[in-house]
Amino acid sequence: MEILEDTWFSGVFGHPVFKIRADAGPAHAAQIPALVRRHAAEQPAAMYYAKVDTDDVELVRQLSAAGLYVVEGNMTLGIDTRERQHVACPRVTSACAVAEIRSEQHEPVLAIAGSAFEYTRFHLDPLVADSVAHRIKYEWIRNYVRKQRGVALLVAAAGDRTMGFLAVLASTQDGKRVHVIDLLGVARDGRRRGVASALVADFITRYRGCTDSLQVGTQSANLPSLRLYQNFGFSIIKTAYVMHLHVRDGRPVSGLPGR
Numbered sequence: 001m002e003i004l005e006d007t008w009f010s011g012v013f014g015h016p017v018f019k020i021r022a023d024a025g026p027a028h029a030a031q032i033p034a035l036v037r038r039h040a041a042e043q044p045a046a047m048y049y050a051k052v053d054t055d056d057v058e059l060v061r062q063l064s065a066a067g068l069y070v071v072e073g074n075m076t077l078g079i080d081t082r083e084r085q086h087v088a089c090p091r092v093t094s095a096c097a098v099a100e101i102r103s104e105q106h107e108p109v110l111a112i113a114g115s116a117f118e119y120t121r122f123h124l125d126p127l128v129a130d131s132v133a134h135r136i137k138y139e140w141i142r143n144y145v146r147k148q149r150g151v152a153l154l155v156a157a158a159g160d161r162t163m164g165f166l167a168v169l170a171s172t173q174d175g176k177r178v179h180v181i182d183l184l185g186v187a188r189d190g191r192r193r194g195v196a197s198a199l200v201a202d203f204i205t206r207y208r209g210c211t212d213s214l215q216v217g218t219q220s221a222n223l224p225s226l227r228l229y230q231n232f233g234f235s236i237i238k239t240a241y242v243m244h245l246h247v248r249d250g251r252p253v254s255g256l257p258g259r
Helices: 007-013 029-040 057-065 103-113 130-145 195-207 223-231
Strands: 002-005 017-021 045-053 069-080 097-100 152-158 161-173 176-186 213-219 235-248
Touching: 002 029, 007 017, 007 130, 029 045, 029 057, 029 235, 045 057, 057 235, 069 223, 097 195, 103 130, 103 152, 103 161, 103 176, 130 152, 130 161, 130 176, 152 195, 161 195, 176 195, 195 213, 195 223, 213 223
Parallel strands: 017 045, 176 213
Antiparallel strands: 002 017, 045 235, 069 213, 069 235, 097 152, 152 161, 161 176
16 A cells, blocks of 8 residues: 655645555455554545445455445546547537637636536535635646646636636546546536537547547536546546545544635
């Protein structure tokens, strides 16, 4: 088992945030609770997180014994473009035009990123203040605006009004080229107007010919997103639990922050 500091999240939270990489094999599983507790006992303030395949029940059990709890069921959906050479998009009705972000759209996009989300693991976690959860997504997209993350930031606009965005990440997985919807956000007053559909359609059209797989992750609680992606032909390829633990003065936190 490894406990590694996630320095980016630490910077946002203002205290250490650690990622737990654990192996629930017979030789290691029983050691997990004691190792996590020993590490946590040395922290004045900290957060821990782990992502565990949903079929790894023993690992979930051992992490739970260490004080972690499930905050979301995470679903990865994908389209294998090698098997579907001509990925079709359903017809989209929207007044929005989609293009790569322009400088005058930086502030409106950041405003959406800092206010539009409610189903992320941080928004779902009752021990994370809403102000922190919103700031995480704001800072996440600010890295795109600064060209410090990802390959593109697509923006949907109706005239001169910014309605939503889609952040694109590219990587290689097992020798395959993969383009990922890293984050998609729509202004609260722009929902049910085809904005998300216009963004996803543009993403598919833009990248289906230059990648082996199109992917996106979302929460099992976010039924509108699941329906959206499945409508475009994405299918579930992986499921996982995301687990959190918050520590103050070396002990698990039980009280709720002001939300």
